[in-house]
Amino acid sequence: MSERRGFLKFSGAVSGLSIGGGFPGPWMRSVAAKVLTGKSTDRKILVVIQLSGGNDGLNTIIPHRDEDYRKARPKLAIPTSDVIPLNESLGAHPALRPLDRLWDAQRFTIIQGVGYEKPNRSHFESMDIWHTCSSNRNRSRAGWLGRMFAESHGSSGADAPGIHLGSEPLPLALVEKSVPVPSIGSIDQFRWKSVRSASRGLMAPGSQSKEEPRDKASPAPEDLLGFVSSSTQAAIDASERIESALGQNHPDFPFPDTPLGQKLRAVARLILAGLQTSVYYVTLDGFDTHANQLTVHAGLLRQWSEALSAFHEAIIQGGQSDRVLALTFSEFGRRVAENASQGTDHGAAAPVYLSGPNFPKLLSGEAPNLTNLDDGDIRYCVDFRSVYRTLMEEWFGVASGGIIQGDFPKLALFS
Amino acid sequence: MSADKTISRGTKWQRIDPALAWETWSASAEEPWDSSRVALVLRRAGFGGPRKQIDASLNLAPEELVSRLLLPTNSNIYQEFEDESQTLSKSILASGSMPKLVAWWLHRMLKSPTPLVEKITLFWHGHFATGADKVQDVELMWLQNQTLRNHALGHFRDMVQSISKDPAMLIYLDSASNRKAHPNENYARELMELFCLGEGNYTEKDVQELARCFTGWEIRRKQFRFNSYQHDPDRKTILGNTDIETGEQAIDHIVTQDSMPRFIVKKLFHFFVCDEPEPDNDFLQPLVDEFVSSNHSVKHVIMRILTSRLFLSGWCIGKKVRSPLELAMELLHSMEATTNLEQLGERLRMLGQGLFFPPNVKGWEGGRAWINSSTLIGRANLIYDMARNENTKFGASSLPQWCERNNLRTPASLVDYLGATLFGQPLDELQRSQILSKVNSDSYSWHRVLEIVGTIPALHLS
Numbered sequence: 001m002s003e004r005r006g007f008l009k010f011s012g013a014v015s016g017l018s019i020g021g022g023f024p025g026p027w028m029r030s031v032a033a034k035v036l037t038g039k040s041t042d043r044k045i046l047v048v049i050q051l052s053g054g055n056d057g058l059n060t061i062i063p064h065r066d067e068d069y070r071k072a073r074p075k076l077a078i079p080t081s082d083v084i085p086l087n088e089s090l091g092a093h094p095a096l097r098p099l100d101r102l103w104d105a106q107r108f109t110i111i112q113g114v115g116y117e118k119p120n121r122s123h124f125e126s127m128d129i130w131h132t133c134s135s136n137r138n139r140s141r142a143g144w145l146g147r148m149f150a151e152s153h154g155s156s157g158a159d160a161p162g163i164h165l166g167s168e169p170l171p172l173a174l175v176e177k178s179v180p181v182p183s184i185g186s187i188d189q190f191r192w193k194s195v196r197s198a199s200r201g202l203m204a205p206g207s208q209s210k211e212e213p214r215d216k217a218s219p220a221p222e223d224l225l226g227f228v229s230s231s232t233q234a235a236i237d238a239s240e241r242i243e244s245a246l247g248q249n250h251p252d253f254p255f256p257d258t259p260l261g262q263k264l265r266a267v268a269r270l271i272l273a274g275l276q277t278s279v280y281y282v283t284l285d286g287f288d289t290h291a292n293q294l295t296v297h298a299g300l301l302r303q304w305s306e307a308l309s310a311f312h313e314a315i316i317q318g319g320q321s322d323r324v325l326a327l328t329f330s331e332f333g334r335r336v337a338e339n340a341s342q343g344t345d346h347g348a349a350a351p352v353y354l355s356g357p358n359f360p361k362l363l364s365g366e367a368p369n370l371t372n373l374d375d376g377d378i379r380y381c382v383d384f385r386s387v388y389r390t391l392m393e394e395w396f397g398v399a400s401g402g403i404i405q406g407d408f409p410k411l412a413l414f415s
Numbered sequence: 416m417s418a419d420k421t422i423s424r425g426t427k428w429q430r431i432d433p434a435l436a437w438e439t440w441s442a443s444a445e446e447p448w449d450s451s452r453v454a455l456v457l458r459r460a461g462f463g464g465p466r467k468q469i470d471a472s473l474n475l476a477p478e479e480l481v482s483r484l485l486l487p488t489n490s491n492i493y494q495e496f497e498d499e500s501q502t503l504s505k506s507i508l509a510s511g512s513m514p515k516l517v518a519w520w521l522h523r524m525l526k527s528p529t530p531l532v533e534k535i536t537l538f539w540h541g542h543f544a545t546g547a548d549k550v551q552d553v554e555l556m557w558l559q560n561q562t563l564r565n566h567a568l569g570h571f572r573d574m575v576q577s578i579s580k581d582p583a584m585l586i587y588l589d590s591a592s593n594r595k596a597h598p599n600e601n602y603a604r605e606l607m608e609l610f611c612l613g614e615g616n617y618t619e620k621d622v623q624e625l626a627r628c629f630t631g632w633e634i635r636r637k638q639f640r641f642n643s644y645q646h647d648p649d650r651k652t653i654l655g656n657t658d659i660e661t662g663e664q665a666i667d668h669i670v671t672q673d674s675m676p677r678f679i680v681k682k683l684f685h686f687f688v689c690d691e692p693e694p695d696n697d698f699l700q701p702l703v704d705e706f707v708s709s710n711h712s713v714k715h716v717i718m719r720i721l722t723s724r725l726f727l728s729g730w731c732i733g734k735k736v737r738s739p740l741e742l743a744m745e746l747l748h749s750m751e752a753t754t755n756l757e758q759l760g761e762r763l764r765m766l767g768q769g770l771f772f773p774p775n776v777k778g779w780e781g782g783r784a785w786i787n788s789s790t791l792i793g794r795a796n797l798i799y800d801m802a803r804n805e806n807t808k809f810g811a812s813s814l815p816q817w818c819e820r821n822n823l824r825t826p827a828s829l830v831d832y833l834g835a836t837l838f839g840q841p842l843d844e845l846q847r848s849q850i851l852s853k854v855n856s857d858s859y860s861w862h863r864v865l866e867i868v869g870t871i872p873a874l875h876l877s
Contacts, residue, residue, distance in 0.1 A: 183787030
């Protein structure tokens with residue numbers, strides 16, 4: 001299972017050069033800029049799928065033969081007869097059946113036991129930690145992807161480096177003051193009804209043209225008005241670009257009629273229409289299964305697996321499969337022992353899933369050890385920042401040192 | 416560092432003496448009680464108002480104006496409104512329609528003689544966020560709304576005791592299925608993290624112990640019921656107190672933590688004063704003291720904020736991003752308008768502020784989170800559609816008729832009217848001329864003027 005087909009031509013070369021450093025020198029930055037602003041054919045794309053609420057990793061990738069698992073989950077354990085076997089001890093939740101084809105084609109990999117030191121069991125804190133790479137409560141309000149954009153993209157006139165598809169607020173992971181990232185509820189509603197030119201030239205004060213000098217100092221981007229003005233400009237640019245890209249080229253593929261299915265359909269359309277965007281971000285909420293978990297969880301996993309499978313199918317059909325990688329994560333797993341409501345409370349480490357290009361291994365990290373728990377929760381063996389670092393350096397070929405502080409080794413995901 | 420004696424819009428909070436910031440404002444030659452200040456009060460302590468109301472309010476002292484937004488001055492008008500609203504709610508509960516319930520609350524925001532009560536109820540809805548998508552019961556959502564309104568201005572402890580037994584809340588955070596054999600931690604965690612203390616002010620052990628206190632708190636026939644068979648009667652240790660058994664005792668102990676007043680006051684500050692910047696604890700200490708000395712009276716803190724020097728100096732103007740609801744409501748109020756409120760409720764949900772459908776238990780993040788490419792387009796489109804919707808009436812008439820009645824005879828006069836009532840900072844000459852340059856002065860339409868105003872970035876700030 002260790003061969004991998006030819007891929008990552010460009011990013012592989014760059015990661016070779018960046019070994020040992022991870023420092024964002026000017027040279028690295030220019031290479032990075034080339035990666036993120038290069039031609040659409042050689043540019044890598046990352047699609048982040050966030051499972052909000054804390055996905056029960058233990059009932060997703062299941063140690064179904066483990067006695068301790070059955071004891072801790074008298075009502076919620078998935079029986080051996082139902083799981084999709086992955087190896088001799090682990091099986092996948094039956095709702096992941098649609099991912100079969102990705103597994104068989106070695107286009108899927110599972111990193112087990114991903115988390116971080118001193119796990120925080122608040123949804124919001126833990127999500128912020130995953131988004132910013134920092135457990136410090138006085139962390140800056142900038143996300144790991146936003147910082148990657150700022151370091152590598154600059155303010156060139158290409159498409160936005162990232163796009164968030166969804167009606168929830170922009171995920172913190174994409175936030176960075178100098179790089180506005182558009183958030184798109186749905187492509188169909190992403191059109192100005194009033195004549196667009198009406199808003200042109202109305203960015204004042206803050207982004208008014210040079211021919212119209214003003215007495216007052218322009219507000220800085222950190223000023224609220226400056227923020228609203230630059231966001232308006234970004235909205236105008238993005239809606240124009242998307243309209244024209246989809247106008248020329250309108251590939252569309254069948255997707256499940258579910259919230260996540262429709263979001264990933266939109267992502268696929270934008271990618272296949274040739275948008276120059278490097279990162280797409282979508283979320284699927286509802287994983288906070290404190291009660292009546294069995295049916296709810298199965299439904300959510302099915303929604304995810306069907307949408308993800310349809311997405312990669314569309315990308316493969318569109319001939320883009322080697323440049324599109326999807327990362328699926330959740331802010332934490334759930335407590336090993338179930339509660340009285342046939343649900344589970346907040347836990348700690350859980351698997352992270354990558355899909356799209358070829359991966360030599362289906363499973364990495366360590367299977368959950370239920371005899372050595374941390375206050376009832378699974379201990380982490382892979383820090384999530386190692387996953388990020390690997391994606392930044394191996395996938396995008398950008399240095400991660402300015403974004404991830406600390407010693408988090410890269411993972412051998414791709415070779 | 417020496418503190419500034421006067422507060423102006425550009426003064427950094429670090430240079431403002433907290434004692435000075437929160438003392439009572441009084442009019443002076445430099446800071447007269449003018450229409451811009453009145454408009455600010457009407458926006459923050461309600462949902463804005465038309466020029467008439469601004470003009471009429473100039474005769475009231477600031478504290479009198481705030482009081483009137485809070486307590487009915489004319490009990491007949493108030494009673495008439497409440498009777499009408501009650502009748503309406505009965506038919507809505509009978510219909511079981513969530514969109515109608517949303518419209519019912521929007522109607523209250525549009526017509527209530529005490530809009531500040533609705534505003535603070537909205538604050539608590541975002542604070543004790545409960546989603547109808549999980550509760551799936553119109554009556555219980557309505558009931559919770561009544562509970563939030565009844566305690567909106569009262570003592571915080573009473574609010575927490577009531578909301579902890581509120582059926583919609585118990586369903587939303589799975590408290591209703593919390594049994595002694597395996598406690599469910601959901602409500603216990605959010606009570607401390609999001610409702611009372613803030614993250615970092617309790618331990619995981621406290622969460623587990625608190626969950627035990629709430630075991631046996633159930634819903635039976637849509638009402639709270641204590642099931643002693645499912646309740647864990649043993650002693651629990653919560654936040655250092657080893658002598659706690661019941662959920663009520665636990666709540667009473669939690670609300671006396673030092674972190675509680677700081678947590679709640681900071682949130683009220685951001686709701687009424689500004690999204691940014693984030694001041695330190697010292698800056699808010701006078702408000703915290705007020706909250707503590709009044710036995711955690713919400714009304715005391717809000718009155719203190721809204722009549723303070725910091726607030727009425729105008730320092731906070733333009734420092735808040737309008738929520739979608741505020742944008743729509745303030746536009747309607749400014750032009751004495753009504754529209755199809757069911758449709759509006761649905762549009763607000765698409766813009767990220769569905770009443771009774773908060774995004775999660777943390778409620779609406781507010782501030783910059785309201786703004787992104789989609790919502791900016793959506794907001795402009797909302798104003799476009801509202802202006803053209805045949806159900807939108809301006810003072811019970813059409814837009815041209817309303818303009819005529821208000822003596823607005825040119826596009827410029829309508830722009831100036833909106834500038835004075837709706838915009839946080841008055842429109843400057845450049846913005847004004849930019850707007851007007853988009854309007855064909857020979858064959859303009861009033862709708863077109865509104866539509867263009869809907870695309871201006873400054874419109875999104877209050």
